[in-house]
Every structure is written in structure tokens, then in C-alpha cells.
Amino acid sequence: MTTTPTAAGSDGFVDPRGDLRWGTTSALLADAAHRLGDAEAIVDGDVRIGYAALDAAVTAAARSFLASGLNRGDRVAVWSPNTAQWIIAALGLQRAGGVLIPLNTRFQAQEAAFILDKSKARILCVIGEFLGRDYPASLEDAAGGPEGGRPYAGLPDLEQVVVLSDGGPGRHTSWDDFLESGRTVTEEQVRARAAEIGPDDLSDMLFTSGTTGNPKGAMCTHAQTLRAYAVWAAVVGLREGDRYLIVNPFFHGFGYKAGWLASLIVGATSLPARTLDVPQVLKVVREEKVTVLPGTPTLYQTMLEHPDFTAEGVSGLRLAVTGATDVPPAVVHRIKEELGFSHIVAGYGLTESCAIVSMCRYDDPLEIVTSTAGRPLPGLEVVTVDAEGEPVPIGAEGEILVRGYTVMKGYLDEEAETAATVDADGWLHTGDLGTLDADGRLRITGRIKDMFIVGGFNAYPAEIERLLSVHPAVAQCAVIGIPDERMGEVGAAFVVPRRDAALDPDELISWARQNMANYKVPRQVHVVAELPLNASGKIVKNDLRARLARDGGA
Known part of the structure; x- marks a missing residue:
């Protein structure tokens, strides 16, 4: 790539630069707690947690991670459906200087064991039983039983397993006992550790597979995440006081970064959904006066056809965030009119770009939303190139390349894979095909990758x-x-x-x-x-x- 394209962002959007304001997720939460106090941060069934209370709960979790010997840069995995505890564990380990490794709840045990081993995770926070499956026991079947003081013989770096649910933890540590262990660490020690963590420290590692067949950990910093999702929240119109029902799983960048983290950035309320259960979604939307609901067009259509649906029950809905798919405009018009959304937006992203590249703006017409993935986030450069790496004309199909603050720091311990994905000029080669129109809007047309x-x-x-x-x-x-x-x-x-x-x-x-x-x-x-x-x-x-x-x- 020899071209220097015009950077996105010429739409007059003001970049909030969340990375400069807060620096780390820990500082973000502390600031939100100071500003918002008792305003609801999380509603998870009967559990209601205000911003100040969330900050205190995260500090308690951080004390426990420090008591467990967590050092700056150590990895901690979370393997659980969407819950308030997931958020507390994630923010707690990050406040203690750890790097979050989300694990897909759909993984079988050997898939989870591979990532735990590859990342050298020292601690695993895991649900006990979920949908009839005992997660810690299934991991034992794949990685062997305890050996040499380790919980699993086949995972030599894993030192502790913390069971998040209330069920009997067996030989593993329960969440309550884990929190009790933190009493040996002071809040001052937590503040001291948090002060050591800077914007350029890794905040998380989301694993993605690829041509080699093995999952690879895409490394992302606090600064990247905060800047990307402060921008994202402003672009889509997420705002303070919104009530955000997060049906996308937290192990995915959408549920985590465009979900509860974006909610913390703007001062919204996160409502985690454990499963995609349409009757439960309708119930929560109605009872909790939900204003923001992400989902696929199929989810929205299923809601409309469900016998529990009433227009009054969804009257609070304001913002829908959906994927960039070719959906007939008539379908989207029906979703907007019958579910009452003021705004519907779509976008495009990939794990290697902090899960986001482009988004529709909240005031884009539906014809744009149904046919494009919007414009690149302000501050990102996006071009389409031919097989030789040269830019193609406006409207012509080419591979989508991205450069800017969202591009990962690399794959964990995969120098060759990193070099094959991010070139020497900083361009991320997405492997996706698309076109750019004269207004800078991106259309996804196919994939070079086998994915x-x-x-x-x-x-x-x-x-x-x-x-x-x-x-x-x-x-x-x-x-x-x-x-x-x-x-x-x-x-x-x-x-x-x-x-x-x-x-x-x-x-x-x-x-x-x-x-x-x-x-x-x-x-x-x-x-x-x-x-x-x-x-x-x-x-x-x-x-x-x-x-x-x-x-x-x-």
C-alpha cells in the first residue's frame, strides 16, 4: 500500500477522545461513579446496582484479584453468560492490572482449554451450571483433574478457578469466598495498582480463528477501547439515562464493548440478557422501560409475531443496533414503525479492529441502513484495494483495509500471523470485500477469507x-x-x-x-x-x- 487516503470523519463529528479523558476502564468507572452516584448502572433480574455501588463492588473484586497474586499484565478468563458478575469480574481484574480473556459460552471444553493454555490465563472466572451443563466439570474432562496444586493437570498456568454462580463450587473457589479473600488487601493497595495502569496497557484479548485453524488472541489496549466506544456511542446516539437490554453475548465485542462498556461511557443502564428468549425480552422491555435493543432483523420480526407482543409494551424503544445485512427496506420500515424505534443503525467490524470499523449515523435514512455498513468511525482510514494492493475506483469492489486507533496491537505470540494481517504501514487487511461510494459509505460484498x-x-x-x-x-x-x-x-x-x-x-x-x-x-x-x-x-x-x-x- 503506497496510497495515503483521506481520513474518515469529514462529517463534522467531534471525537470525544475517551482515551484522553479516562485512560483506563478503571478511571472511567470511578469518574462515572462520582458523576452519577446512585443512578442505575446494572439491572440483572432482581439485582440492581447503582454506579457508586458498582465502583465499590469492582474495588472489592480487585482486592481479591490482588490477594490471589495477580500481577500487572496477567491474564484472567471469564467464561459465563451475561450477568452482573461478569461485568464486576471484568472491571475488577482490569482495575487490578489484569488482561480480560472472554470465553465463548458455546465453546466445548477442549476449545476453552486451548485458549486458556494459549493465553496462559492464571485465573478463570466461570459459571457453575448453565443450560444444564456443568462448565468446571466439563473442563476437567478435557484438561484433566487437579495436579501439583493446579486445578487442571493440562493447564499448568491456571492457578485458580472462581465459580461465579451460587451453586456448590466443589473444590473450586466460590465467588463469595473469593471476595472474602480480598479482605487481606486494602483499598489503598487497589488504588496504587490502578494508578500503575496506563492507556497503553492491554485491557483485553479477544480470540479469533483464521486460516491456520487455531484461535489467535487479538490484543487491545485501554486507550483503543475507550476511544473507539466513546466515538461509537456518540455516532449511534447512545446517551445518558438510556436503558440498554444487552442480548449480544459479553464474550463478543458487541456485547462487551458496544454493550456494557459503552453504557458506562455515557451513563446508561445495562440490562444483561443470559439467553435470547423472545418472551423474556418482551417482558424486560415492557417492565424495565428499555430504550435500546440491539439485534438481528429476525429477532425484531419474531418479537412482532409473538403472542405476547403489544405496541404499548415496547413504547419506550428508541434505538436499534443491527448488523450490516441486506435487508429489504420494507422489513426495516415495519420494524421501525411497529416497534416504535426512532433510530435504527447498522455497522461493520472485526475483532482485529476493536470489533468496529464503520457505523451508520443515528440520523441516516433507512435506505442507507439497509444497504450499507455506514461510514468509517471518525479518525479511521478505510480504503478498498485490488490484489496488488492498489486503491480501486469509487464504487469498485476491493479488499477492505483499515488503519487507525482501533487496529489491534497484534496477535498474542503470533508474529508471522500478525505481519500477514497488519502490514508495515499499519494497514489491517480484513480479508473482506467491499465498495466505498462517493460519500464514504461502505458496502460489504463478500469475503476473501474462507470464513x-x-x-x-x-x-x-x-x-x-x-x-x-x-x-x-x-x-x-x-x-x-x-x-x-x-x-x-x-x-x-x-x-x-x-x-x-x-x-x-x-x-x-x-x-x-x-x-x-x-x-x-x-x-x-x-x-x-x-x-x-x-x-x-x-x-x-x-x-x-x-x-x-x-x-x-x-
Whole structure:
């Protein structure tokens, strides 16, 4: 890349520079507590926590992390559905100087164990039982039982497991006992540690997969996160006093950064949703007078069709935040009119760019929202380039490149992968294809990467292929994304069985459900004698797509 494009932000937007105002998430919370006092910060069922009380609870958690020996830069994982405790644990570990590692609740234990091992997490904060699954016990099945004072033999860096739920923690530490242990640390010691943490310290590491098949930790600092989501909140019109029902999971950048963290930035109330349960969503929207509700068009349509829906029950809704998908304008008009939203916005982001690149503005017309991913955040540079890295004309398709304050500091311990993703001039090569129009609005048109998106979750064929290859009857496999009416895309696997092995497609799908997150599980398995290869021995996936279109994969 030799071009120097015009930086985004010429729309007159004023950059709030949250990174300069607060510096760290800890300072952000302290400032919010001072300004907002008893105003509700979190409503989680019967639990109601004001800003000042949240600040005190986070300090108590930070005392416990310090008592556990957490040093500046140590990693702490959180594996739990959306709860108030998730937020307290995350802010507490960051106040103590730790780096947050969110774990996907859909992960099977071996997937979580890989990230815990890769990140060298010292502490794991985990839900006990959720949706009928014992998370600590499942991890023991994957990583072995206690050994040498460690909770799991296969995770030598993990020193402590803290169970967030009220259920019996067994041999692990309960959240109450964890907090009790913090009494040996003073608040002054917490303040001293917090003062050591600066804007350039890592705040979190969100793991994403890719062409290698193994998850990689995208490193992000406090300054990046605070600046990006102070800007994001202003662009979409999130404001003080909003009541934000966060249905997006906290392990994702949307639920975490564009969710509860953005709410703290503006002084809104976060209402965590553990699961995407439409009757419960309608109940909370009605009873808690929710004003902000993110979601897919499918969620909104399902709400409208549900027997519990009433116009009066959703009368407080003001702002919808949805993904950048090609949705017929008539559908969005119906969502806006019947759910009563004043504003609907959409955007585009990826983990390597602090989960955000572009957003519609809150006053954009619906025709813009339904056909574009908005304009880049002010202060970011976005260009589209051809295969040689040269800029393409306005309206022409090219790979989307991003440069600016949101671009990750790199992948953890992956220098070659980092260099392949962020070039020497600081451009993040997204692997996504798109166009830029004369007004700077971005349209996503496709992907160079093999990735496909299942119900909003990125699924990477290389990772799924690596997981499938563990099955004793699988010799070779290739996974592609195929269209699906409900989920957008799902996986289809082409599998060559091992010699003399019988391979049943339904059995392999069932096995996959036990060994990988459900959104990664192929919905179709096609047993084939061989995979199409090019001259260099690489699988030609376009041939598989053509075969599937022609004869269903046989």
C-alpha cells in the first residue's frame, strides 16, 4: 500500500477522545461513579446496582484479584453468560492490572482449554451450571483433574478457578469466598495498582480463528477501547439515562464493548440478557422501560409475531443496533414503525479492529441502513484495494483495509500471523470485500477469507476441519459455508473416510456437537471418495460449491 487516503470523519463529528479523558476502564468507572452516584448502572433480574455501588463492588473484586497474586499484565478468563458478575469480574481484574480473556459460552471444553493454555490465563472466572451443563466439570474432562496444586493437570498456568454462580463450587473457589479473600488487601493497595495502569496497557484479548485453524488472541489496549466506544456511542446516539437490554453475548465485542462498556461511557443502564428468549425480552422491555435493543432483523420480526407482543409494551424503544445485512427496506420500515424505534443503525467490524470499523449515523435514512455498513468511525482510514494492493475506483469492489486507533496491537505470540494481517504501514487487511461510494459509505460484498457467518458468529473452515480431523474415521475433510434461510450461512463438510472405516454422516454431526461450539457444527456432511485438488495439492473449494449446487454434494 503506497496510497495515503483521506481520513474518515469529514462529517463534522467531534471525537470525544475517551482515551484522553479516562485512560483506563478503571478511571472511567470511578469518574462515572462520582458523576452519577446512585443512578442505575446494572439491572440483572432482581439485582440492581447503582454506579457508586458498582465502583465499590469492582474495588472489592480487585482486592481479591490482588490477594490471589495477580500481577500487572496477567491474564484472567471469564467464561459465563451475561450477568452482573461478569461485568464486576471484568472491571475488577482490569482495575487490578489484569488482561480480560472472554470465553465463548458455546465453546466445548477442549476449545476453552486451548485458549486458556494459549493465553496462559492464571485465573478463570466461570459459571457453575448453565443450560444444564456443568462448565468446571466439563473442563476437567478435557484438561484433566487437579495436579501439583493446579486445578487442571493440562493447564499448568491456571492457578485458580472462581465459580461465579451460587451453586456448590466443589473444590473450586466460590465467588463469595473469593471476595472474602480480598479482605487481606486494602483499598489503598487497589488504588496504587490502578494508578500503575496506563492507556497503553492491554485491557483485553479477544480470540479469533483464521486460516491456520487455531484461535489467535487479538490484543487491545485501554486507550483503543475507550476511544473507539466513546466515538461509537456518540455516532449511534447512545446517551445518558438510556436503558440498554444487552442480548449480544459479553464474550463478543458487541456485547462487551458496544454493550456494557459503552453504557458506562455515557451513563446508561445495562440490562444483561443470559439467553435470547423472545418472551423474556418482551417482558424486560415492557417492565424495565428499555430504550435500546440491539439485534438481528429476525429477532425484531419474531418479537412482532409473538403472542405476547403489544405496541404499548415496547413504547419506550428508541434505538436499534443491527448488523450490516441486506435487508429489504420494507422489513426495516415495519420494524421501525411497529416497534416504535426512532433510530435504527447498522455497522461493520472485526475483532482485529476493536470489533468496529464503520457505523451508520443515528440520523441516516433507512435506505442507507439497509444497504450499507455506514461510514468509517471518525479518525479511521478505510480504503478498498485490488490484489496488488492498489486503491480501486469509487464504487469498485476491493479488499477492505483499515488503519487507525482501533487496529489491534497484534496477535498474542503470533508474529508471522500478525505481519500477514497488519502490514508495515499499519494497514489491517480484513480479508473482506467491499465498495466505498462517493460519500464514504461502505458496502460489504463478500469475503476473501474462507470464513462464513452463522447467526452472527464467525466460523472458520480451517478450525472446523482441524476439529473434525480428530474423529477416528476421518482421513480428510473440507468445510464450506452454504446459505441458510434462518442462520444466514451454515457449514457443509466433505469428508473422505479412513481406509476400512465406516463413516455415518449423522454420527459425525452428533460427534461434532460434543466437540465444538454449536455454530461451528456442520449442518451437512457429504462422504466422498476424494477431494478436488489443484496442481499444488490444495483443495479447490469452488469445485465443492459447484458440486453442491449441481447435485447436492454427492
